[in-house]
Amino acid sequence: MAQAQNVLNQTDKKYIAEVLEDYRLARISRECSLLGRREVLGGKAKFGIFGDGKEVAQLAMAKQFRNGDFRSGYYRDQTFMMAIGALTVKEYFAALYAHTDVEKEPSSAGRQMGGHYSTRSLNADGTWKNLMQQKNSSADISPTGGQMPRLVGLALASKIYRNNKALHHMTNFTNKGNEVAFGTIGDASTSEGPFWESINAAGVLQIPFAISVWDDGYGISVPKKYQTTKSSISEALSGMQRTKDKPGYEIFKTKGWDYADLCATYEKAIKICREEHVPVLIHVEEVNQPQGHSTSGSHERYKSAERLKWENEMDCIEKFKEFILQTEMAAPDELNAIDEQAKKLYVNKKVKRGKNLMIS
Secondary structure, three states, X not given: OHHHHHHHHHHHHHHHHHHHHHHHHHHHHHHHHHHHHHHHHOOOOOOOOOOOOOHHHHHHHHOOOOOXXXXXXXXXXXXXXXXXXXXXXXXXXXHHOOOOOOOOOOOOOOOXXXXXXXXXXEOOOOOEOOHHHOOXXXXXXXXXXXXXXXXXXXXXXXHHHHHOHHHOOOOOOOOOOOOOEEEEEEXXXXXXXXXXXXXXXXXXXXXXXXXXEEOOOEEOOEEHHHOOHHHOHHHHOHHHEOOOOOOOEEEEEEEOOOHHHHXXXXXXXXXXXXXXXXXXXXXXXXXXXOOOOOOOOOHHHOOOHHHHHHHHHOOHHHHXXXXXXXXXXXXXXXXXXXXXXXXXXXXXXXEEXXXXXXXX
């Protein structure tokens, strides 16, 4: 009994350490967003669009992202990229400042807007890297919705690799088709043609296509009731839910501030997607956007006082902190210390996440 209790305690300690590490990274990412906005408004960068409000959902998604998987997302995925070890704080700001040194800004050497993330598939000599030994991201593009057709192609590649045994020797590119293509999109962009065409294609093809919709209720200033049938993309797509007799999608709904449910939802969704090669849609509702859409406007102009109050109260990081305190995984002083450390990050300090991510 004592030995079993010791194993349980070790498991608990490992889980608590993982939760606190997630909280720390969420705070670091949020501070990047806040500082990034100040830098733009202070004239040090031309434009900024940030991932604040999506931190906790992206941490949950990153837990299911394996070596060999691919991302096809958009410009609010900074927390996810940090969590998979593909983005440092310095690289984040190098992109904001359009730094032209590819070593300092590896996504595009300043050629794209900040928040456009990618990983490199080629070595310096032009030869292919072993993509199965890294977590991969296709290069983001500015037109919203444009990531969707690419997501279909990436997921289809996994199906082709899985079904064609003659390709199984290509171990630099596949693990017998066991890869998942992860996509992200904002709720407003689900109104665009490329989204609907890609959703339909993935359902017909039955490919390992996992699309997450970050739903903050607005398309810049336009509420979703004016652009989405039933004001819910998952309800609008409910006819695509698979049944015993007919293939389709597995559709999940969760809340952007609920850490425990987000982790459980992504674990279940990606397991189905990877093992059964079934497309999945994860509708992440009640996401907030603390700084508004971008540095080009102010959300105080179009959001009601009640909505702004809700956004403060239901902020995903504050709710995450509340969850940690309620479950007694850490004391208030410990979390406050993490908060303060995140604020001081840009003062020439180094913080490690696992073996892969150096934030400096």
